Amino acid sequence: MKSIFLFLISFFCFLTISFAQLSIIGKVTDSETGDPIPFASVILKGSTLGTTTDFEGNYVLNSTTKADSIQVSYLGYVSQTKKIPTTPSPVINFQLIPSTFNLSEFVFESGENPAFAIIRKAVASKEKFDKRNLTAYESDNYTKIELDLDEVEGAFKERNQVKKVIAVMDSIKQLTNDEGKKILPMFFSETYSKFYFRTDPILKKEIIENSRLTGVGITDGTTVSQITGSAFQEYNFYRNWLTIVEKEFVSPITDGWKTFYDYDLMDSLMVGEDYCYMLKVYPLREQDLAFTGTIWIKKENYALKQIDLTIPKSANLNFIERIKIQQELVETEAGPLLPSKTRVLIKISKITENTVGLLAKFYNSQENFKINNPLPTSFYFQSIELKEDFDQGTEEFWQKVRPEPLSDQEIVSRQMVDTLSRIPIIRFYSEGIKFLGTGFLPVGKVDFGPWTGLFNYNDIEGLRLGGGLRTNLKFSNKYVFTGYLAYGFADQQVKYFISGTKILDRKRWTTIQINTQKEIDQVGLEIENLQLNSIFLAASRFGTLNKPYYSKYFRLITQREVFRGLNFTAGFTRKEFDPLFEFNYFNENTGVYQNRFDLAQINIGVRYGKDEIQIINDNYRVSLGPVKWPVFDFRFTQGLNNLGGDINYQKYTLSVYQKLNLGLIGVSRYELKSGFVRGTVPYPLLENHIGNETIFYTTVAFNLMNFNEFASDRFASLSYRHSFEGFGLNQIPLIKKLKWRAVANANVLWGSVSDKNLSNSSDLDGSGNPIPAFGRLDASTPYIELGYGIENIFKFFRVDAFHRITYLDNPGANSFGVKISAQIIL
Structure with a gap:
């Protein structure tokens, strides 16, 4: 009986404690985008008990304090309060509405701003925590990207073709922003990769192991997969300037911080296991390319703990309404910090009221860091590489590598994108946009185009019509054939271009090509020299041509990337120069004047870009340009007076x-x-x-x-x-x-x-x-x-x-x- 009595007393006490302790869980998200809001403040109304959300927007609040409501607040958002239900372990989610931050809310007293002392010490310790002070690091990376059409409303929504698309989408589920305006997902991707960084010399490499993507107009994943990894999602706030959307933005802890920013010390609080200063930062001049938002600095050593920064609409940027960057950093055993999680949102505004906006959302998680173990420089030869057994991965694989499960909205978004890509009208428009952008229209194993060569008019050819095609990756990943035919109704001449290329090595990009062409060219305005400036080239070939001549040539070209950044080309050209203007040239070999000449040439080229980024686009290699260092290009031509050449x-x-x-x-x-x-x-x-x-x-x-x-x-x-x-x-x-x-x-x-x-x-x-x-x-x-x-x-x-x-x-x-x-x- 005594044992039973003690058991009943213990059970009663347990029930009393259980019912007295309140445990609330939930998630805080942005009502406009559905993205998590990390670092938000969650408190019980009428008490001092509270917590903050983690990087995924989740919170857990345990309390024995009696309260009837819970409040969530965060700078840049409208605070929100909800009643606490009487059910045990309630789940309370919040969707916060973005608001405009008002700088007039803050009043600074005389004397030095207390935030300045903190920033000064954080800047002084930059070198200690900058990841560039590691000799090397590597990590396992998971990257997620979603692109949505935003604010599908007004006249755009009423278009007949758009109505058909929305009707299909409504059969799945509507996605809306905070104002009830429809969002149409257009692209969704997940990428898992191994990322490697070396300091001396500075080298980067990313090996894409798996990539699963779906998108409107996406026909082949291997090209897009190279730019959906983490290599393009790197943000280091210990640098003075950060490159974002091809613009340079000044870091809140730049060396010259007082020239660009003002600060306010908002709070001191625990973030995880670290006691941190919470600082509000904002630019001194609203149109500067600078950030506004919040940073957390550890009190112990003045290292950055986490970041939530926004580039506001007032910045001198076009089309971009908002850029938001959130980042969580971890300290390595050597001292420097590495980002463990980064989230970026780019909101592009509508150009007119009858168009739509765009939401671009990027998420990157890095884990399993290995530091100060630099690999040989030869390992970094190709900056972005697809693993040999690259595929899209199974659902079990993605569940294993995701830091967090996909949200309900992300699952619906992926389903919508997959459905949209199958709608005939969407496919028609997406293929049309690609045709205008690339010049080629893919049809099975060949691409027809380019459209820029379909029509022309000038004083020599009169009306000129033409067309061409090229094989694509579906035809072969080793052989590329391309060509076009054109006809001028005034000169009654056929122009043509025929080319065959064999790709010998895709890793050390090695090719050999044979081509032949007959075309009209202009002295000093040769097509070969103006290909990268298409508008000027097109303008110079309409109307009256400048010293035109028929150019007929045969060319053999080979190229190889010798080592990273160094490309070598060599070839032989046999060319005929037949002027369509009165031309006079004295040939020293024959001792007579002539009005035409033939060339036989050996061509050699060397190009070196230390940090130039190259990706493989189907069967072509494309340069994304250098990051910091100059690009050197050397060309040598040897003309021969034999093998059919005159000079x-x-x-x-x-x-x-x-x-x-x-x-x-x-x-x-x-x-x-x-x-x-x-x-x-x-x-x-x-x-x-x-x-x-x-x-x-x-x-x-x-x-x-x-x-x-x-x-x-x-x-x-x-x-x-x-x-x-x-x-x-x-x-x-x-x-x-x-x-x-x-x-x-x-x-x-x-x-x-x-x-x-x-x-x-x-x-x-x-x-x-x-x-x-x-x-x-x-x-x-x-x-x-x-x-x-x-x-x-x-x-x-x-x-x-x-x-x-x-x-x-x-x-x-x-x-x-x-x-x-x-x-x-x-």
Whole structure:
């Protein structure tokens, strides 16, 4: 009986304690995007008991205090309170509505802001905690990306085709933002990879082990999988400047922090096992490319603990309404910090009321860190690589590697994307957009295009019609065949291009190609030199052509990436030059004048970009550009007076390109180019400096130089462009609202030509008399043009004014000119 009595007493006490202790769990999310809100404050109303949400927005609150409601608050969101149900272990979720943060809420007293002392110590300890001080690290990474059409409302929603799509979506489940506006998911991916970083030299490598993705218009996962990994989701706030959407943003703990930011000490609290200072940060000038939000700094050593920062709509950016970055950092045994979880949201606003916006959501988790064990430099040869047995993985695999299960909204989003990609009208529009963007329309194993070659009109060909095709990855991953046919109704000539390529090695990108072509080209405006500037190339090939000639050639080319960043090309070219204008050239070998010539050439090229990122796009390799270091490009041509060639000569060219991030004052880009020609050659083989007689601004030409105004056999040039990214104009009230940005240009050319090459070739006038074919640069007087202008006019347009400083006495020279261009920039 005594034992039973003690048991009953114990059981009664247990029940009393159980009923007295309240355990509440839940999740806090952004009502607009559905994303978790980490670090939010959760408290019981009328008490001091509370907690914060973890990185996934989850919270657990245990209390013996009697309370009837629970409140969640976080800076940048409207606080929300909910009643606590009487059920045991209630689950209470919150969806917070974003709000505008009002800086006037804070009033600073006289004396130094107490937050400054904390920031000063955090900046002083930067070197200790910067991950770049590790000799190396590696990790297992999980990356998740979702792209949604946002605010599918208004006139856009009422379009017949959109109604059909929404009807299909409503049969699954509606997704809406906080205002009840529909969201249509368009892309969803999960990627699991191994990431490697080495400091000396700085090298990165990511091996994509598995990637599962679905998206509207996505036909092949191997290409997209290379850019959905973690290599493009790296944010290190211990750097002074962070590159986000191709813009440079200043870190809240930059060395010159007091120049860019103000701070407020909001609280001191426990975050996990660490006691932290909670600081509000915001830019001194609202249009600066800077952050606003909250950072947590550990009291023990002034290391960053976690980050929740936003780039507001007021920043001088186009189309972007908000960028939000949340990050959680962990300390390694060596001291430096590594990000364990990062979440990024980019909200792109509607261009007009009749269009839609875009939500881009990125999540990256890193775990199983291994530090200070650098692998051989040869291991980092290819910066992004697909594992040999790469596949999409099973559902069991993804459940195992996900840090957190997919939310209900993410599951619905993935289902919607899969359904959308099968709707005929969606496939029609997505393929149409790809056709406009790439120029090619995929149909089975071939791609038809490019559309830019379908139609043209000029004084030689009259109306020109054409079309072409190329094989794709479905045809083969080793062989690529491409070609086109075109016909000019005025010259009644067929033009063509036929090419066959074999990919010998996809890892050390090695190819061999044979091609042949017959085409109309222009002296100084060759297609080969203008392919990267399609608008200027198209403008220069309409209307009256400049010194046109028929070019017929056969070419053999091979290339190989020798080691990371170093690419070698070699080849042989047999070319015929048949001018369509009166041309005169003295052939030293035959001792007679002739109006055409043939070339046999050996071509060698070396390109080196230390940190240039390359990805494989189906059967083509694409450069995503350098990160920091310059790119060097060397070209050598040896002309032969045998094997069908008429001219023995050598041509050497070296160019250097670099992008310079100059912080507060913007971004500069420069290109240095130098070269010389050895031997006596007709002037089409000299360096015919590219002029620009169109109204369009271009970076590949001297914008106030006329076509064929100068040619050189020795030359050096500098092209310098600077964008101030709003610097300066941000201080002018009216322009500040317009978000105009100042730009500056400088183009300088030194050159000379030998007497032999000057007199060797010429054009002929109507009577057959020789006339100079080009102007001669004085080696002591460079050609100089300086420009300035405004970009971001109505978000799309740019206007540049140029002043020509030298050679103003040349026939047709203009001392001043205005050029326009259209561009899509953030």
